[in-house]
């Protein structure tokens with residue numbers, strides 16, 4: 001038994017020394033001697049080494065992306081950004097970038113300095129290192145985003161709260177006064193952007209400014225003085241350290257070797273090509289050191305000269321790419337690398353040793369396989385979580401305790417819906433399938449989208465953040481979401497009485513009074529008006545139709561499916577390029593401009609009004625050419641003055657006709673070709689409210705003139721947008737730079 005223990009401990013010793021050897025060999029390969037450059041090229045700029053593939057001037061670099069400029073004052077520039085250090089073996093370089101800020105003073109109002117950096121050209125293979133940099137937001141009540149072409153990442157820094165005993169602390173950047181979040185992989189450009197709803201107008205006396213920076217994590221330590229003084233900005237405004245990863249080109253090793261437009265980088269003998277998802281780089285093979293990008297750049301390491309990194313207790317002999325360590329005659333090498341005099345050993349010892357070793361090895365391998373599988377799964381989940389902006393959401397939820405919004409795990413939802421069983425399907429929407437589920441005895445509706453486009457993906461966390469705060473009795477409540485899957489899953493409250501579509505067009509032919517129809521219309525209009533006004537930018541529904549209006553136990557309307565809608569874009573590049581919606585409800589102007597506006601929702605709502613009045617489907621494939629679309633049929637009948645033909649007979653009687661005509665007039669306003677001429681949703685809701693109230697007053701229909709004045713003169717009131725949603729202009733002082 002004692003022997004056994006000794007042997008296994010020897011084995012461990014051997015393994016650990018092997019690992020150490022590997023590690024030190026790799027580390028030593030990075031130990032570069034004199035800087036390798038092309039003949040006749042400058043190797044330094046000031047005191048910064050410029051190793052090939054970088055070069056000062058286009059003749060000296062491997063390709064145009066690596067050309068640097070050394071100015072007369074010895075500043076090394078890439079474009080207009082100053083490079084401070086280059087590491088060829090690590091594939092990194094350091095540079096000075098810019099910080100952004102948002103400051104308020106009553107005298108000047110809100111002022112912004114929004115920094116941006118752009119390396120997104122075809123030849124530039126530089127990426128913001130996701131490992132070495134962080135997105136840092138400093139301030140009291142500051143939500144800032146890094147917007148890049150592929151991702152939007154935001155971070156929220158909240159205020160000190162002495163009641164909660166939560167105060168900002170030096171060196172701690174975890175949400176209070178300071179927040180940090182990872183830079184996503186593969187980012188080549190960004191714009192900084194402060195959410196204007198989070199600002200210092202309330203706290204400017206103590207905290208005048210908020211800051212945002214994409215910077216080297218190691219170079220930053222939070223200091224509470226950053227909150228109250230301009231110290232952070234003074235220090236970093238133009239010299240913000242940033243670490244960039246670089247590759248030779250955005251190609252795989254195989255593609256690069258076959259590429260005819262750019263020279264292949266790994267030209268030294270004994271060099272290897274290494275690749276990752278961004279592109280390829282080169283390194284000297286094991287046992288060699290130097291610069292793999294130049295001919296003969298990788299030279300053999302003479303391991304015998306360095307007995308610390310390459311220990312050898314015996315006679316050391318250097319070989320190409322390796323070394324041998326042997327013992328003189330009569331001695332043998334022990335596992336710890338020391339020469340010992342030979343002694344007679346019994347045959348049992350190696351046998352036992354070997355079998356113990358095999359057992360340990362097998363256990364070790366299976367453990368590590370299992371561990372790796374688990375880690376892989378976890379990493380995938382985390383990747384999706386991050387992609388969908390989960391961290392932003394998480395930060396926000398932490399700061400707003402008591403918010404009734406939950407992030408669910410995939411398992412929880414699988415359990416709730418019996419593994420998304422077909423029996424549980426409630427319906428198929430345009431964007432996915434809705435399942436009935438039971439979560440801790442509460443019935444919920446679980447929506448699993450079929451696809452998600454890139455645009456939606458990066459906005460998802462931001463969108464959830466806003467949707468989670470929507471609270472209106474006529475809007476289906478979003479209870480939570482699951483972000484750790486490829487396509488996020490949404491969890492809504494369950495509404496029991498089906499859709500408005502079913503009620504109107506179902507086979508029951510149930511009698512529905514005009515006042516019920518007006519109530520449902522009014523409630524839905526209120527809900528959409530609320531969506532348009534509760535957030536900035538406004539939330540657009542984008543797919544209003546009778547099958548998206550659900551009815552609860554008391555037949556109260558609940559608008560659903562706004563989870564798939566996008567937030568109104570606030571800059572031109574964000575316009576959606578894909579027109580989505582449902583036939584019969586689509587705003588013709590939206591189809592032409594591809595730009596969804598509040599007025600597109602108004603148009604779709606007009607069609608729902610028609611459905612309520614006529615009990616006809618919005619789109620009828622079997623109809624005649626010009627009668628396929630309900631709205632077109634309605635408009636042409638209206639022109640001919642034959643509207644009476646189209647209204648549902650159930651509601652046509654002398655008492656109602658006034659209100660039906662008013663509602664039809666409202667629908668026509670909503671269906672105006674030009675969005676600008678349509679009323680706002682708020683105006684539609686107000687009008688419907690007035691109609692309902694008027695209907696409840698028995699005297700109203702006895703005196704038509706009075707009714708008219710009560711209802712107001714629509715054309716004078718509704719056409720001009722009242723400008724409730726005007727966009728506030730920001731003061732941007734442009735400290736902008738890039739390539």
Ligand SMILES: *[C@@H]1O[C@H](CO)[C@@H](O)[C@H](O)[C@H]1NC(C)=O
Pocket residue numbers: 069070071077
């Ligand atoms: C190098 O930078 C200086 C200073 O910005 C500029 O004047 C000069 O044109 C640049 N040279 C090249 C080759 O880009």
Ligand SMILES: *[C@@H]1O[C@H](CO)[C@@H](O)[C@H](O)[C@H]1NC(C)=O
Pocket residue numbers: 165
């Ligand atoms: C606040 O926190 C500090 C340290 O974490 C603790 O010593 C102190 O008792 C706390 N005060 C209150 C009121 O919770």
Ligand SMILES: *[C@@H]1O[C@H](CO)[C@@H](O)[C@H](O)[C@H]1NC(C)=O
Pocket residue numbers: 110196197198199200201
């Ligand atoms: C600051 O935020 C508040 C909401 O928190 C908003 O009402 C106000 O308009 C914002 N001020 C500016 C100048 O953006």
Ligand SMILES: *[C@@H]1O[C@H](CO)[C@@H](O)[C@H](O)[C@H]1NC(C)=O
Pocket residue numbers: 170171223224225231
């Ligand atoms: C914070 O900044 C102040 C003022 O510059 C300095 O005196 C203090 O040492 C800093 N504290 C830490 C922990 O860095």
Ligand SMILES: *[C@@H]1O[C@H](CO)[C@@H](O)[C@H](O)[C@H]1NC(C)=O
Pocket residue numbers: 233234235237238
């Ligand atoms: C940037 O920082 C420098 C000090 O490094 C300061 O002189 C300058 O005024 C700052 N710029 C702005 C716009 O605040």
Ligand SMILES: *[C@@H]1O[C@H](CO)[C@@H](O)[C@H](O)[C@H]1NC(C)=O
Pocket residue numbers: 269295296
């Ligand atoms: C590189 O290796 C090839 C054969 O693999 C050899 O012919 C050539 O001389 C070597 N070049 C140098 C510079 O060592």
Ligand SMILES: *[C@@H]1O[C@H](CO)[C@@H](O)[C@H](O)[C@H]1NC(C)=O
Pocket residue numbers: 307308312
């Ligand atoms: C390592 O080399 C140095 C000088 O070459 C020598 O003094 C030292 O004894 C050697 N150490 C070992 C462990 O061989």
